[in-house]
Amino acid sequence: MISRVTNHTQMRAAQRNLQENMNQLAKLQDRAGTLKAITRPSDDPTGAANSMKVQADIRAVEQYGRNVDDGSGWLDTVEGALSASTKTMNKIRDLTVQGANDGSLSTAAKEAIALELEGLCKELLGQANTSYLGRSVFAGNSDAGVAIGGAPAYAFTGAPGSTVERRISPDSTVRVDADGGAVFGANAGAGSVFTLINNIAQDLRGGVNVGARLAEIDTRMGAMTAEHTRVGAQHAQIGRAEEALMEESGLLEAQRAAIEDLDLGQVILDLKLQEVTYQSALAVTARVLQPTLMDFLR
């Protein structure tokens, strides 16, 4: 059917076209202003779901990053304490070897060694109670404040089998503490390194040859080194996790940008095009709507 065209329908058509152009322009301006491809879920339901998933992943990776930082702090502290303890133990071993030379040492000299050993024992106890952010790094999850109690019991306060873990990925955790019981000798006094040192000092004073104690010291130092090696391995693991997280965070950011962000150049081009369209629509409308037959009749 051929439609009749009247001033009224022309006017309405012009108005509708202008309105549509304006609408497009406003939409593009909004997009150019926010540079977001998805401002409402209905713009792209699949994209919105993906965007929520990626945002969650980004948040999770940030959280794992914080966990890794915290874990690194723990392991640094543990490693420092273990290095210091190893040094102290070496010194103790040297003094014990020195003290074992029965013939050449006077009682006064032995007393001096015994005193030094007792000093080193206190130092070692201090190292055993090293803390990080208020948490004793050798005490596991215990809240006792110190990992090893004072003389003469030297009781280990940690709960057996309970380790401090930090989550570095959705599927894995890393142990960030060291077992004080393993490092400084098993629980409840007798087997601990502190009791051993005190025994050596006592032997020196009592005139007993301390040479026999060297083997015990070596056992303790062996245990210490073994724990140190384990901590080193964990430190390496957490370092690798840090790198992996950094890489993943970059990947996720790229994914997020691909889903959510608009190409600035494209948007500005579209906006300019729409502006031109709108202006020409205005110009055309102004020309078309003006004349009627009345302009040409006397």
Next chain:
Amino acid sequence: MSTFSGLNTAYSGLVAARLGLDVVGQNIANANTEGYTRQRLSTFSASPLGAGGRLDGGVRPGQGVSINGIQRLGSSQFDGQVRTTFAASGFSSVRANALSDLETSLHEPGDKGMSAQLQKFWGGWQDLSNRAGEAAPATLLLGHARELATQIATGYRSVTEQWSSQRDEVVGMVAELNSAATQVAELNGAIRSVLASGGSANELIDQRSALTTTIASLSGATVRELPDGTVDVSIGGNALVSGDRARTLNVVGSSTLEGAAADAVRLVWTNPATPASVEGGEIAGGLSVLAAANATGTGGPLAEAAVSYNAFATELATKVNAIHRTGATSTSPPGVPAGLDFFAFDPTQAALSLSVVPTDLSGIAAALPGSGAKNGGVADALAQLGAGKALDGLGVAITSPNAGWADFVTKVAVGTRMELQQAKLASLTATSALNRQLAVTTVDLDEENVNLLMLQHAYQGAARVMTAVDEMLDTLINRTGLVGR
């Protein structure tokens, strides 16, 4: 044939031309009147007078022009199309608006949405796990948890508020429908009496046509024209307007979203109070938005959203509590689970009643029982719940509550997109129907100008005929017998 009949013929031409000019004037005056339908003077040529007697033969001209009436150049077919498409467009535009509002209230995707708050909540558990037994991360976690509970309640409340305002809107629409129906009935009466007395009721018919379009776009009513000039308007087969009588509709049913399941919002005729069914139009759209939820999840979008909020709150609270119960606090008896809840809620209105039970560190069971007071194993398990990695008693991964929320958002998004597209389509169809109608009914100034010229010339011509007859009579009356003088 009378000597003077020529004058009469010319006079009828003058009258017709003048009346035609008046109609053109009316058209131009109403060129921009909403709903005005252009008019045309309809005339026919008057046949010659009948033969006076047997010997009175010969050829005779007609007796000038006769006026038929003033025609209204509308098209009932196009009017019908406009009404049908407006009803469809009204229905889907109300639904699209409602879903669009619902979608806006979700604030997704973005950092103000529920998913962002959920991530903060899970992150809070992880931080607590790192620094178990310390007050600072516990306070932070409780803050995030309370904010999450508030956000769920706020989301739910915004749905119920939207429902109430939608119901008010429907009540307003029904009031508009009733008043339009009354006016149509009054106009029916007026038109019938004008037409019966032979007058022109074109302007009244224009008004009535605008009103029936309003009624149709509100309720999808159908209109039937009757020979006496009145129209019958019926909704769902029942007459809303019949002749000069109109019936009214009323909205009954629950005034809250929660009550809609038992007492649905519906329409009834006022007198007698029988149920009314509205199939199309804005009112039907509004009622479909207000509908209760159903088992298949295809009920009213607002009620379904409320159900989803409750389900989400219940899922979140149940899953978090299940894991939280296995943990131990710093003060609970060592070695056994403290059995404490983290969230409390009333199962009948989970979203509104969701609250956080612990007020400080002592109520949070973050530790695995028997693993030391500074253990954060349960807090870590709760953080893992957010990632969908937490395991239940059988070692099967528990679905993250995040997934439930994402499903809800996607469902609303897809629904909104569909309704928006439908609304756009329906509005396009309605616009094109309206354009077809307007193409026929609106006044074209060029056309009216041409008519004006034609009628002016016709008037001048008729006047000239009258002058010619006058001169002829002058010759006959005044100059006869003066030959040669």
